[in-house]
Amino acid sequence: MTMPEDEAAKTFQEFDYDGDGYVTAMEFKLAMTARREQVTGDEIDSIFGHADQDNDGKINQAEFTKAWNA
Numbered sequence: 001m002t003m004p005e006d007e008a009a010k011t012f013q014e015f016d017y018d019g020d021g022y023v024t025a026m027e028f029k030l031a032m033t034a035r036r037e038q039v040t041g042d043e044i045d046s047i048f049g050h051a052d053q054d055n056d057g058k059i060n061q062a063e064f065t066k067a068w069n070a
Helices: 005-015 025-034 041-051 061-068
Strands: none
Touching: 005 025, 005 061, 025 041, 041 061
């Protein structure tokens, strides 16, 4: 099931704590914790390994939306 574009954008903004247009591993962990979902370092590494298409260590909105809908 895919997430509507506006919902994906809203969720991305929720995860992008500093508003710089990227989600870092720390921001991802903070957002998941705020949602009361625990993630391990290995899980975050796996998520970023799949979502971070340009391998810059952070996820932009396009990468986030693509990964979320995968």
